Amino acid sequence: MSIIVNLDVVLAKRKMKSIELAKLVGITEQNLSILKTGKAKAIRLSTLDAICKHLECQPGDILEYKNQE
Amino acid sequence: MNNLSKIMKFSKSFHLLLSFLLVAIPLYYITYWIFINHLPETFINVNINPTPLIPNKLPIKLQLIGFIVSLLPLSALTYGLVNIRKLFSFYKKGVIFSFEHVKLFRNTAKALILWVVFSIIYESVKSVLFSIGNPPGTRVLKVGLDSAEITTLVVGGIVFFIAWIMDEGRILTEENELTV
Numbered sequence: 001m002s003i004i005v006n007l008d009v010v011l012a013k014r015k016m017k018s019i020e021l022a023k024l025v026g027i028t029e030q031n032l033s034i035l036k037t038g039k040a041k042a043i044r045l046s047t048l049d050a051i052c053k054h055l056e057c058q059p060g061d062i063l064e065y066k067n068q069e
Numbered sequence: 070m071n072n073l074s075k076i077m078k079f080s081k082s083f084h085l086l087l088s089f090l091l092v093a094i095p096l097y098y099i100t101y102w103i104f105i106n107h108l109p110e111t112f113i114n115v116n117i118n119p120t121p122l123i124p125n126k127l128p129i130k131l132q133l134i135g136f137i138v139s140l141l142p143l144s145a146l147t148y149g150l151v152n153i154r155k156l157f158s159f160y161k162k163g164v165i166f167s168f169e170h171v172k173l174f175r176n177t178a179k180a181l182i183l184w185v186v187f188s189i190i191y192e193s194v195k196s197v198l199f200s201i202g203n204p205p206g207t208r209v210l211k212v213g214l215d216s217a218e219i220t221t222l223v224v225g226g227i228v229f230f231i232a233w234i235m236d237e238g239r240i241l242t243e244e245n246e247l248t249v
Contacts, residue, residue, distance in 0.1 A: 031249045041247040 004064045007036045010055050025050040073163055080160035087154040091147065098143050102136035131198050138194040141187035149180030168239055174232035181225030185218045 011021060022032040027047060034040045035047075048059055055062075101108070105127050127135070156173045159165070189212065196211035203209075 027249060034247060035249045039247060040249045041244050043249050047249050 001038065002065055002068050003038075004066050005035060005038050005040070005062060006064055007032075007051070007062050010057055010061055014055050016055070021051070021054060024054040073165075076160055076165065077163050080157045084154060084157040084161055087150055087157065091150050091154065094146060094150070095143060098139050099136070102132055102139060105132055105135070126202070127198065131201065135195065135198050138191055142184055142191045145180050145184035145187050149177050149184065152176040152180060166235075166239065166242060168236075171232050171236045171239055174228055174235060178225045178228035178232060181221055181228065185214075185221050185225070188218060189214060 011018065018032050018036065019029050022029045025032070025047060035043065048062070051057075051062060052059060152173045156170065156177075159167070159170065159173075193210060193212045196209045200207065200209040
């Protein structure tokens with residue numbers, strides 16, 4: 001897929017652990033892992049909203065489009 | 070008791086019934102061909118009134134041919150039963166939706182259609198075997214498709230269609246599971 005999820009990078013910058021973010025956002029660690037590893041097929045706006053709120057970032061910091069043709 | 074518990078309970082009973090049928094049906098076929106010469110004529114009638122058939126005397130060679138041909142519908146029937154039994158073993162465990170279910174539905178549909186085809190062959194061979202001892206001109210080759218077989222074909226087609234729809238449902242479920 002051409003959409004790259006940079007959640008790892010943002011988490012490292014904020015020095016926050018996945019389990020901590022999962023608790024703050026209200027999703028399971030397993031679901032956060034699906035998102036981090038790029039296996040997710042869709043992301044709810046409410047989830048994106050909560051992630052951006054707790055990581056104090058923009059959606060563009062987490063999601064990036066790279067043409068992989 | 071919620072719905073899933075009820076499904077699991079009923080599935081357990083169906084699983085047991087199918088396990089019994091998987092043993093009983095092959096046994097019926099074997100017994101039928103072993104005791105063919107001792108069965109009442111109504112069991113082996115080929116419906117060609119008023120010409121009488123040879124009364125219940127099949128040589129061992131014909132008995133063997135009959136049994137071997139009977140393995141065709143029997144194998145399709147067993148294949149179908151094994152698949153339905155597997156389906157119920159999933160329901161028994163409370164697993165009600167997966168790719169495996171779609172595959173099992175598809176296999177069951179295939180088994181139903183194969184069963185119809187093999188039954189036609191089996192009935193035709195039976196008609197020849199049971200009338201082979203008749204005088205020339207009264208021997209019979211019966212090839213037919215009756216309403217029960219047409220119904221089975223329609224049911225097979227419907228099951229195929231359901232499997233197709235279930236596959237779409239599975240894709241949606243998978244997508245839902247991968248939505249964060």
